[in-house]
Amino acid sequence: MTFMAIVCNKALDRRQAQQGVVPRQSVGRLSDHEQNDTEHRAYLIETVSNIQSFHFEELQMTQSKATRTIIDTHRHIFGPKLRQKFVENIGLDDSKPLPQANAGEMFFYRESVDVDYSMEIQRQSGVTLCVNSYGGEIDTFAQNIIKASTIDTLKFLHDESFELRDRFPKDIACMANAHALEENTRDVIDPLISNKEACCISISSSYGAGPDQIFLDSPKADWLWEYAQDKDVLVHIHPPLVAIGAVAMQQYRLNEALGRPFDTALSAARMIYSGVFDRYPKLKVLFVHMGGALAPLVCRLDWNWDLNYKGIQNPPIQKVDKNLRKPSEYFKSNIYVDTMGPSAICLKAMIEMCGIDRVLFGTDFGPVPMSPKVHIDLVDDTITDAGDRDKIFSTNTLAVLRLAESAPRLAPRAA
Numbered sequence: 001m002t003f004m005a006i007v008c009n010k011a012l013d014r015r016q017a018q019q020g021v022v023p024r025q026s027v028g029r030l031s032d033h034e035q036n037d038t039e040h041r042a043y044l045i046e047t048v049s050n051i052q053s054f055h056f057e058e059l060q061m062t063q064s065k066a067t068r069t070i071i072d073t074h075r076h077i078f079g080p081k082l083r084q085k086f087v088e089n090i091g092l093d094d095s096k097p098l099p100q101a102n103a104g105e106m107f108f109y110r111e112s113v114d115v116d117y118s119m120e121i122q123r124q125s126g127v128t129l130c131v132n133s134y135g136g137e138i139d140t141f142a143q144n145i146i147k148a149s150t151i152d153t154l155k156f157l158h159d160e161s162f163e164l165r166d167r168f169p170k171d172i173a174c175m176a177n178a179h180a181l182e183e184n185t186r187d188v189i190d191p192l193i194s195n196k197e198a199c200c201i202s203i204s205s206s207y208g209a210g211p212d213q214i215f216l217d218s219p220k221a222d223w224l225w226e227y228a229q230d231k232d233v234l235v236h237i238h239p240p241l242v243a244i245g246a247v248a249m250q251q252y253r254l255n256e257a258l259g260r261p262f263d264t265a266l267s268a269a270r271m272i273y274s275g276v277f278d279r280y281p282k283l284k285v286l287f288v289h290m291g292g293a294l295a296p297l298v299c300r301l302d303w304n305w306d307l308n309y310k311g312i313q314n315p316p317i318q319k320v321d322k323n324l325r326k327p328s329e330y331f332k333s334n335i336y337v338d339t340m341g342p343s344a345i346c347l348k349a350m351i352e353m354c355g356i357d358r359v360l361f362g363t364d365f366g367p368v369p370m371s372p373k374v375h376i377d378l379v380d381d382t383i384t385d386a387g388d389r390d391k392i393f394s395t396n397t398l399a400v401l402r403l404a405e406s407a408p409r410l411a412p413r414a415a
Helices: 003-018 032-067 080-089 115-125 138-145 150-167 182-192 219-231 249-272 293-306 344-356 372-382 388-401
Strands: 071-075 129-132 172-174 201-204 234-239 285-286 335-336
Touching: 032 080, 071 388, 080 138, 080 150, 080 182, 115 234, 115 372, 129 150, 138 150, 150 172, 150 182, 182 219, 201 219, 234 249, 293 344, 335 344, 344 372, 372 388
Parallel strands: 071 129, 129 172, 201 234, 234 285, 285 335
Antiparallel strands: none
16 A cells, blocks of 8 residues: 555545544444545545655656756857946947947847846756857947957957856857958967867957958958858857948837847858859858748748859849859758747748758847747757757757767766
C-alpha cells in the first residue's frame, strides 16, 4: 500500500470514529455504511494516485524545459560604461524614470540599460546562454555616443562586452564587432576570432544615410567576406539605427517596424545580385529579424533574376545581375536567419525558405523590452517536432557558431 493510500485510510478511520462507527475487524458481509466508506476509500486513493501521476508528469515537463539548452543569438546588453555614455551624449536622464526616448528616436528601457534586471529576466525566461551584440552600430556609436575613432570605438565596445562576459561567464558569449567598409578593423577582430574569444563577427547591413548610404555589395566589404570565409566564421548582419528611408519613417516608429527590416532585405538582395556568394561560396551570414522582409519577396527576387536585362539593347553593365544561381538557392546554402519577429506565420515561412537547419533562436531582447519567453513560446507552440525545436533553440547555433569548440567560457550550460 502506498504512503498516500495509508494516509487516506487513516483519514477515513478518523471520520468513522467521529461518526460512532466501529471499524470491522472480521471478514464478512459489509454493512451499507461500511460499503459506502470502502468505495469512497478506493475512490480517494485512486484520485490521489491520479493527482500524483499528473503532477509527476507536469514536474518532468517543467524540469525538461528548465534544463534544456536555449541560446539567444540576438541579444543586446548595454553595460554601465555605455550607459554613462548615453547619459553624457545622447540624452538619457538618470534622474527620470524609464522608459525614455531622445529626439533621435533612440529608446531607453530598463531592460536595455539595467544589466542585472535584464539578466534576471533572461534567466527566468529559460535562456541559458546569449550572444551579446551591439548591432553593428559602429558609425552611430563612434560619432554620437562614444565620440571616438572607429578603432577606439570598437575597443570600447569589446572591453565592455568582455567585462559583461566575465561578470556572467555562464550566461554571455561575445561577438567581434567590425566595420565592414573599413579593412583596418581586421586587426581588431582577428585576435578575438583566432583565439576563439568571440564566436562570430557583427556588422551593420548598411553605412551612412540618404544618397551616401552604402550597402554590403560594395567592393569595400570584400576584405570581410574573404576573411570570414577563410576563418569559417559566421557574419551576423543587423540593420543600423538610421535605416533606409529614415526621413519618411519618423512617424509612428515606422523606422523600427519597416525601415530596419527593409534595410536588411535590401542589403541581402544586393549581396545576392552582385555575386558576393558566388565569389565566396563558403561564406556564411545571418540576417536578423527573420531575414528582414525577405520571405514574401523571395519569389520576386527569382523572377527579377530571370528577367534581368534579357533582350535589352546595350544594358547598363553595372546594373546587370551577376549571380549565377536563383536568389532563392542562396538561402539554403549561405544565409541563416533568426526567430526575432515574433510571428508563427513568418517563422514557418523562414523554415520553408531556408530550411530548419538554418534558423537560429534570437530575440533582440534589451532594446526590445519583450521577455525572451515570448519567442520561446512561439517556437514551442509553432514547431511540433521536438528535434526541430532543439535545432532552433541550440543545435544549429552550436554548429554554426562552433561554440562547442570554443573556450569553455563560451560553452552553454549542460542540460
